[in-house]
Amino acid sequence: MKVALITDSYAPLNNSAAVHMQDLASEMIAQGHSVLVLAPDPTLTAPYMVERSGELTVLRARTMDMRKGGNVKRAFAELALSPSLAWRMFQSRISKQPLDAVIWYSPSIFWGPLVKYLRVSKRVKTYLILRDVFPEWAIDVGVMRRGIAYQIFKVFEKFQYRQADVIAIQSEKTRPYLHKMLKDETPKIEFLLCWLRDLNKKPYYDLSLPESLQGKKVCIYTGNMGVAQDTGVFLDLAKMTLDRPDIKYLFVGRGTDVASLKQRITDEGISNAIFQDEVDSDVLPDLLAQADVGLVSLELSHKTDNVPGKFVGYTRNALPVLASMNTDNDLTHAINSSQIGFATDTRDLDFLKRSLLDLLDTPNAASRTSKNARRYFKENFRSDEAVHKIITTLQDI
Numbered sequence: 095m096k097v098a099l100i101t102d103s104y105a106p107l108n109n110s111a112a113v114h115m116q117d118l119a120s121e122m123i124a125q126g127h128s129v130l131v132l133a134p135d136p137t138l139t140a141p142y143m144v145e146r147s148g149e150l151t152v153l154r155a156r157t158m159d160m161r162k163g164g165n166v167k168r169a170f171a172e173l174a175l176s177p178s179l180a181w182r183m184f185q186s187r188i189s190k191q192p193l194d195a196v197i198w199y200s201p202s203i204f205w206g207p208l209v210k211y212l213r214v215s216k217r218v219k220t221y222l223i224l225r226d227v228f229p230e231w232a233i234d235v236g237v238m239r240r241g242i243a244y245q246i247f248k249v250f251e252k253f254q255y256r257q258a259d260v261i262a263i264q265s266e267k268t269r270p271y272l273h274k275m276l277k278d279e280t281p282k283i284e285f286l287l288c289w290l291r292d293l294n295k296k297p298y299y300d301l302s303l304p305e306s307l308q309g310k311k312v313c314i315y316t317g318n319m320g321v322a323q324d325t326g327v328f329l330d331l332a333k334m335t336l337d338r339p340d341i342k343y344l345f346v347g348r349g350t351d352v353a354s355l356k357q358r359i360t361d362e363g364i365s366n367a368i369f370q371d372e373v374d375s376d377v378l379p380d381l382l383a384q385a386d387v388g389l390v391s392l393e394l395s396h397k398t399d400n401v402p403g404k405f406v407g408y409t410r411n412a413l414p415v416l417a418s419m420n421t422d423n424d425l426t427h428a429i430n431s432s433q434i435g436f437a438t439d440t441r442d443l444d445f446l447k448r449s450l451l452d453l454l455d456t457p458n459a460a461s462r463t464s465k466n467a468r469r470y471f472k473e474n475f476r477s478d479e480a481v482h483k484i485i486t487t488l489q490d491i
C-alpha cells in the first residue's frame with residue numbers, strides 16, 4: 095500500500111508526535127508498504143526539501159515556527175500548514191505520485207484542508223490518529239474561553255473529523271464526544287493506543303546521568319512541561335523528600351513552564367531536582383535505563399483522557415511509573431491494576447510520597463514492577479501491531 099503520513103512533527107524533532115510518526119513510517123516500510131511523509135520544517139532555508147531513502151520519501155515544507163511566540167502566532171502558523179504543504183507538493187511534483195491512503199496525526203486540528211485535497215484528487219482512504227481533543231482540553235485547563243477563537247477552532251476541528259473514513263481514539267471516553275458532535279456523519283471509530291518500535295539493543299549508556307545524580311535513586315520526567323502537564327506536582331514531591339539525600343529528580347525536556355519550574359527550585363530551595371534540555375530520542379532509552387522511576391503527570395481538570403508518550407517510553411524501558419493524572423483517567427486504573435507502579439487522580443501528595451518510597455525501598459518492588467511494565471508494553475504498545483491494525487482497517491474500507 096502507498097501511504098501518506100501527515101504530521102506537524104517529524105524527525106529530527108524529539109517530541110512524542112515526531113517519535114511516534116517516525117516509528118510508524120519505519121514499521122510500515124518493514125511490513126512492505128511505501129511511505130510519503132508530509133511535514134513542516136521552520137528551519138529550512140529553501141522553500142521545501144525532498145528526502146528519499148528506499149520506500150521512504152519525506153517532503154519538508156518551510157513554515158512559520160509553531161513552537162516560538164505566543165498562542166496567536168502559533169494559531170496562524172498552524173492555519174498555514176495545509177496550504178503550505180499542498181503548494182509544496184505541487185511544486186515538487188510529489189502531487190503526481192499515486193497514493194492509496196492518507197494517515198494523519200492530530201494535533202494539529204488544521205490538517206483538514208490538505209486531507210480534503212488529497213481525498214478528492216487521489217480518491218484515497220483516510221485515517222485520523224486523534225490524540226488530543228482540541229480545543230476542549232484548552233477549555234478544561236483554563237487557557238481558553240468559549241469566545242470567537244474557540245468557535246473558529248471548533249469549525250476546523252469538525253471539518254477535520256469529516257475528512258476521516260476512520261478516527262482512531264486512545265480513550266473510549268472520546269467516542270461519545272465524537273458521536274455528539276458529528277451525529278449521523280460520524281465515521282468508523284476504532285481504539286488505537288500509542289506505539290513505539292521495540293529497543294533493538296541493550297542500553298550502552300551513550301548518555302550518562304548528570305554527575306550529581308550518579309549513584310542515587312533517580313526519578314525521571316521526560317517530555318513537555320506546560321499547562322496541560324502540571325509538572326509542578328513533582329517539585330512538590332521533591333520538596334517533601336528533601337530529607338532523603340539518596341533520592342533525586344531529573345526533568346528532561348522543554349515547555350512553557352520550564353522557566354517558572356526552575357525558578358521554584360531556586361526560590362524554594364528544592365536542591366534535589368535538576369533540569370536538562372531535551373535529548374535525542376535515540377539516546378533517551380540510555381538515560382531511562384539509569385533511572386529508577388518514571389514520572390507522569392496531567393493537569394487535574396482535563397476532561398478528556400490522554401496516554402502521554404513518555405508513559406509508553408517508560409514501559410518500553412521496563413521503568414516503574416509514578417503518576418499524577420487527571421480525574422477519572424483510564425490510565426490511572428491501568429497503572430494500578432497492572433502493578434506497573436502507582437497512580438492517583440486526586441493530586442494526593444501523601445499518596446505519591448508513600449508510593450514512591452514503596453517503589454524505592456521495598457525489597458523486590460522495583461524488579462516486580464519493572465517486569466510488569468515491560469509486559470504491559472509488549473501487550474499494548476508494539477508498533478508492528480499498530481501498523482497491522484491500521485492497514486487492515488484501511489484495506490477493509
